[in-house]
Amino acid sequence: MAELYLLTPPKIDADFADVLARTLDAGRVSALQLRLKEHSDAEIEALAPKLIEIAHQRGVSVILNDNPALAAKLGCDGVHIGQDDGSIRDARAALGPKAIVGVTCHDSRHLAMTAGEQGADYVAFGAFFDTATKSPKTRADLDILVWWTELFELPCVAIGGLTLENVSEVIAAGADYIAVCGGVWSHPDGPEAACAGLSQLLD
Numbered sequence: 001m002a003e004l005y006l007l008t009p010p011k012i013d014a015d016f017a018d019v020l021a022r023t024l025d026a027g028r029v030s031a032l033q034l035r036l037k038e039h040s041d042a043e044i045e046a047l048a049p050k051l052i053e054i055a056h057q058r059g060v061s062v063i064l065n066d067n068p069a070l071a072a073k074l075g076c077d078g079v080h081i082g083q084d085d086g087s088i089r090d091a092r093a094a095l096g097p098k099a100i101v102g103v104t105c106h107d108s109r110h111l112a113m114t115a116g117e118q119g120a121d122y123v124a125f126g127a128f129f130d131t132a133t134k135s136p137k138t139r140a141d142l143d144i145l146v147w148w149t150e151l152f153e154l155p156c157v158a159i160g161g162l163t164l165e166n167v168s169e170v171i172a173a174g175a176d177y178i179a180v181c182g183g184v185w186s187h188p189d190g191p192e193a194a195c196a197g198l199s200q201l202l203d
């Protein structure tokens, strides 16, 4: 069974905490990534505590993007690091043995095996579809999910352009987590409807 891993929009406004609470209440989200790329660290420090509280009240784990030291300071459950965001070892040192450390592996089997050997808690592949959220470095093929799940127990995340219309493809290929940003926040029927709809497709 796949799980829903929700990413925040890159920039949020004062209303976002309420929208987040309603969105989490509408579906079955396992993890929330604070990916606040258009905010400074100081802004993230100010914004994050309320978002973390909302997530934790609902049993949702909170992963901070990019910054292990800030993740530790804020009391996040983990951090997501890309290939240019420092080492797994340093992230683990900042956050401790129980924290979740996830790693971007693009479309690379080699990067994923290395991340697994170095102690990542999940590997993330993508982008699987066109996305307006960022210019992804790579386009991944569904085959990499099939290959990974046949060979390894370590969970894999699928990311990049996932929507209600295409998410079943990555779930069928073996994704343990479906990581979604625009497919929820930019859905024409609103984030609550999108979160509810995605949750129905998980089983």
Ligand SMILES: Cc1ncc(COP(=O)(O)OP(=O)(O)O)c(N)n1
Pocket: 033, 035, 037, 065, 066, 080, 081, 082, 083, 084, 085, 102, 103, 104, 124, 125, 134, 157, 159, 179
């Ligand atoms: C779950 C997940 N997968 C991949 C990414 C991308 O991380 P990165 O390559 O470091 O790019 P930025 O997100 O920092 O722009 C992610 N954030 N989450």
Ligand SMILES: Cc1ncsc1CCOP(=O)(O)O
Pocket: 007, 126, 127, 130, 131, 132, 133, 134, 136, 159, 160, 161, 162, 179, 180, 181, 182, 183
């Ligand atoms: C962070 C990231 N890494 C690869 S694609 C992507 C964007 C995910 O956002 P969306 O779900 O809107 O495509």
Ligand SMILES: [Mg+2]
Pocket: 065, 066, 080, 081, 082, 085
């Ligand atoms: Mg990064």
